[in-house]
Amino acid sequence: xxxxxxxxxxxxxxxxxxxxxxxxxxxxxxxxxxxxxxxxxxxxxxxxxxxxxxxxxxxxxxxxxxxxxxxxxxxxxxxxxxxxxxxxxxxxxxxxxxxxxxxxxxxxxxxxxxxxxxxxxxxxxxxxxxxxxxxxxxxxxxxxxxxxxxxxxxxxxxxxxxxxxxxxxxxxxxxxxxxxxxxxxxxxxxxxxxxxxxxxxxxxxxxxxxxxxxxxxxxxxxxxxxxxxxxxxxxx
Numbered sequence: 296x297x298x299x300x301x302x303x304x305x306x307x308x309x310x311x312x313x314x315x316x317x318x319x320x321x322x323x324x325x326x327x328x329x330x331x332x333x334x335x336x337x338x339x340x341x342x343x344x345x346x347x348x349x350x351x352x353x354x355x356x357x358x359x360x361x362x363x364x365x366x367x368x369x370x371x372x373x374x375x376x377x378x379x380x381x382x383x384x385x386x387x388x389x390x391x392x393x394x395x396x397x398x399x400x401x402x403x404x405x406x407x408x409x410x411x412x413x414x415x416x417x418x419x420x421x422x423x424x425x426x427x428x429x430x431x432x433x434x435x436x437x438x439x440x441x442x443x444x445x446x447x448x449x450x451x452x453x454x455x456x457x458x459x460x461x462x463x464x465x466x467x468x469x470x471x472x473x474x475x476x477x478x479x480x481x482x483x484x485x486x487x488x489x490x491x492x493x494x495x496x497x498x499x500x501x502x503x504x505x506x507x508x509x510x511x512x513x514x515x516x517x518x519x520x521x522x523x524x525x526x527x528x529x530x531x
Contacts, residue, residue, distance in 0.1 A: 300335065300352055301328040304360060311364040323363045331356045399445045403438055410434035429473075436469045461496050468492035 304327045309315060313323075331352040338348035410430050418427045439462040468488055476485040 297328065297332045297335065300331045300349070303353060304328055304331065304356065307360055308364060311361070313364050327356045327360055327363065330359065395445065399441065402441050402445075406434055406437050406441065432469050432472070436466055439463075439466045461499055464492055464495050464499065 301324060305315075305324055308320070308324070313320060334355040335348045335352040338351045339345070343351070410433070414427055414430045417430075418424050421427075442462055468491075472485055472488045475488065476482050479485070
């Protein structure tokens with residue numbers, strides 16, 4: 296199990312940007328593996344399972360692992376790890392990701408700007424203020440679709456992220472609202488569909504938090520690593 300902890304620490308350091316040929320990479324891995332091993336033994340002695348001990352050991356060394364990454368990046372830059380003292384090393388900006396983020400923000404801004412203009416234009420021309428507000432619901436649905444499209448562009452599937460799953464709930468809610476309202480004409484009651492959607496998102500959020508706690512971490516990265524570790528455990 297300690298070999299597995301060492302392998303996890305090495306992969307985590309490399310995934311965060313540390314270079315394996317850094318001068319103190321091996322020493323850092325040895326130190327973190329030793330700390331993780333001690334925590335693993337302590338949890339086992341407390342009567343916990345191997346999996347619980349493994350997760351506890353990983354969680355124990357994660358903060359120090361993050362600090363070690365900044366140090367190893369600093370040594371590679373030739374400043375002896377100065378970046379790790381006082382403040383973490385500044386993340387390098389990815390021009391491609393920044394461009395995609397800017398494009399996404401622009402798409403949302405254009406969508407809502409066009410919606411507002413269309414709302415006032417159509418309402419003043421035709422006077423159906425009691426109906427034209429529906430444009431804003433359509434814009435909300437369009438905003439959810441934009442988020443999903445850009446998530447897929449970042450290599451995420453529609454169901455990969457919890458935020459996307461919540462977005463799907465609201466997209467379906469708006470679609471059902473329009474369908475039921477136009478078919479029945481009961482606009483005074485169909486708004487209750489949104490109350491059901493709020494309840495569904497609350498339940499999804501509770502499930503998400505439960506899964507995060509069960510995996511011993513709060514960050515998306517820790518959840519991703521937890522899923523990888525579970526897959527390894529099942530293989531063994």
